[in-house]
C-alpha cells in the first residue's frame with residue numbers, strides 16, 4: 134500500500150467482542166471509509182468455532198494458544214470463519230451504509246501459509262509467508278473495505294487454520310500500513326498495581342497501560358501478567374512492528390467511536406511501540 138500508507142489501517146476484530154459490537158461501531162467504519170480512511174479488516178471467531186464444534190460433537194483443544202486442527206476441525210473453522218462470521222461482518226458494515234467485500238486468505242491466494250513450527254502438536258495450523266497485497270489494493274481501489282477470514286493456503290492446495298492476531302499482523306506488515314488496531318473485549322493491556330495497604334495482602338488496582346515497549350511486554354509475559362488470548366496479540370504486534378508498521382493499538386470495541394479516536398491520534402487503549 135505504498136510507503137507506510139497513513140490512510141489505510143489494519144483492524145483485527147476478535148471473536149470475544151464481535152457479537153457485542155454496537156451498531157455505532159459499524160457506523161464509525163462507514164464514516165472513516167467516507168472520509169477516505171480505509172480499514173482492512175481481519176477477523177477472528179474462536180467462540181463461534183467452539184460452539185459449532187460442540188454442536189457437532191467434535192472435540193477441540195488449544196496447545197500454546199493455538200487450536201489443534203485436523204481436517205474435520207478445519208472444515209468447521211472454514212465454515213464458521215469464512216462463511217458465518219465473515220458474511221455477518223460484511224452484512225453489518227453494509228447495513229450501516231459502508232461498502233465491504235469479504236474473502237478468506239484462500240481467495241486469490243491472498244494469504245500464503247506454511248505449517249507452524251509446532252505442527253507435530255497442533256496439526257494444520259499455519260504461519261503466514263506471503264500476502265497478495267495487490268488483491269487488497271484492488272478491493273480498496275474499487276471503493277470497498279476488505280474483510281478477511283484467517284485461513285491460509287499452502288502447497289498442494291492445503292488449507293491452514295491461522296490465529297487471527299497472527300494473520301492480522303502479517304497482513305499489516307505485508308501491505309505496509311503504519312498502524313494496526315486490535316479490537317478486543319478489554320480496554321487495553323492491564324497491570325495490577327499494588328499500593329501500600331494492598332501489599333499487605335490486598336488485590337491491588339487494575340490500571341490500563343497507555344504505552345508499552347517490547348521489553349515491558351517480555352517482562353509481563355514472563356511474570357504471567359500477560360496471559361491467554363493477550364499473548365498472540367502482543368506476539369503479533371512485536372513481529373509486525375518493523376518496516377512501515379510503526380505501532381499497534383489495543384482497544385475495547387464497546388468504546389464509542391473507538392477507531393476514529395485512534396485514527397485522530399487520541400490517546401486511548403494501549404499503544405505498543407518498539408521503544409519510547
Ligand SMILES: Nc1ncnc2c1ncn2[C@@H]1O[C@H](COP(=O)(O)OP(=O)(O)O)[C@@H](O)[C@H]1O
Nearest residue numbers: 147148149317319321322323358359360362363
Ligand atoms: N495483561 C492483560 N491485560 C488485559 N487483558 C489480558 C491481559 N492478559 C490476558 N488478558 C486476557 O486477554 C483477553 C483478550 O484475548 P481474547 O479473549 O483471545 O480476545 P479476542 O477474541 O479479542 O482475540 C482478555 O479478555 C483478558 O482475559
Ligand SMILES: CC(=O)N[C@@H](CCC(=O)OP(=O)(O)O)C(=O)O
Nearest residue numbers: 148177178179199200295296297
Ligand atoms: C490456530 C487458531 O487457533 N486459530 C483460531 C482462529 C480464530 C481466531 O483466532 O479467533 P479469535 O481472534 O476470536 O481468537 C481458532 O481456531 O480459534
